[in-house]
Amino acid sequence: MNNQVKKVVLVVVVLSTISAMAQGNGKAGITEATEMVTSYFDPATKLIYAIGAVVGLIGGVKVYNKFSSGDPDTSKTAASWFGACIFLIVAATVLRSFFL
Secondary structure, three states, X not given: OOHHHHHHHHHHHXXXXXXXXXXXXHHHHXXXXXXXXXXXXXXXXXXXXXHHHHHHHHHXXXXXXXXXXXXXXXXXXXXXXXXXXXHHHHHHHHXXXXXX
């Protein structure tokens, strides 16, 4: 055999061996990625609850100011702020229960 052919055969064998070794860890990688993504749900849910609490406080102050000034559409404002808080809480709970 020619020296050039021996080098090509050696390169092909080495590359196929490396390729075979790299393919063996796919399931472990997917499992690790799934665990990593699901570990983010608890802190994200708590963050959304905290945002909902802040939105509720801001909404309460705005509704109180409108009520104190005698604005006629106070109930509409209260309903929109209350709806925003409920949406945040329900969305966080449903997403967490759906994905976990």
